Amino acid sequence: MRIPIYLSLALGIFASPLVLAEELPDAVKQIEAKGAKIVGSFDAPNGLKGYAAQFQNRGVALYLTPDGKHVLVGSLFDQQGRDLSEKPLEQLVYAPMAKEVWAKMEKTAWIADGKADAPRIVYLFSDPNCPYCNMFWEQARPWVESGKVQLRHIMVGIIREDSPAKSASLLASKDPQKALHDHESAGKASTLKALEKIPAQVQAKLDANLALMNELGLSATPAIFYLDDQQRLQQQQGAPRPELLGKILGKR
Structure with missing residues (x-):
């Protein structure tokens, strides 16, 4: 059984705020105000825009609706049952965090x-x-x-x-x-x-x-x-x- 490091680490310790070319939408800012740290964005289907965040010791996917006024929080699955949130969170949240933890232990x-x-x-x-x-x-x-x-x-x-x-x-x-x-x-x-x-x-x-x-x-x-x-x-x-x-x- 794989025991993911991100289930036990305080992710916020290693997070650095995302610097985006454009300002975050107001709906996403509201999630940020609740304590989430937005660390990256990614493509999502059907006009949605995905954001990777860190919140309460775990990675969280946010999906901004096409009108820019609403945010869905959680996993997004396609018709084959594949979790479309897993890969972006691995790349944007867990992989960078893991490298930083490993580097800290080396020192x-x-x-x-x-x-x-x-x-x-x-x-x-x-x-x-x-x-x-x-x-x-x-x-x-x-x-x-x-x-x-x-x-x-x-x-x-x-x-x-x-x-x-x-x-x-x-x-x-x-x-x-x-x-x-x-x-x-x-x-x-x-x-x-x-x-x-x-x-x-x-x-x-x-x-x-x-x-x-x-x-x-x-x-x-x-x-x-x-x-x-x-x-x-x-x-x-x-x-x-x-x-x-x-x-x-x-x-x-």
Whole structure:
């Protein structure tokens, strides 16, 4: 089952107002005044004009009637039952948002698990005290060890009182990749110690990671992000069921 990223992200965070050559019609402005952000326009049949908008955590299609006085909100289907709103919303709303989210994650303080030249990258927000993060780490071993996937752990500290200091310990390590591997491979027997005092530069990294997690509307770890076969950004919350591993990590 595909889990669209746009079902769980606060789209308004990433939206930028559309700059149109002509002013928006008054009927469309009324929808905008209710909180929608118009991000693009597209062709529609029978004299209608389509607008792509972001509203309450999802993409919405607007259809302006030929007289310019009324707006229909929702999906438009043709006589074959095809949703004519799906493609424009994917192109104008979800695809740009996905690229921006991916770029934001690339800039976080993450710890690599796997080869740098692995053909597939998977990000996850990870807490050192999270048993489900450890479960996913174990699940991913065949893909990581074969060089097919690199996991990028965006370290946060939200589960226990010592979680931030443990994440800081990993980030501040001389070899963060080895420190993470030692911690995860040990499981419950891990001897990872929390830092007594977190250096300011490490604290700044943790703060930035947590800020992005909050922006994305996430409240638990692991929160896993990956690109599907169509290069669309997808999310998995929690350790995935075995049958989903192939979608997230690719073919073994």
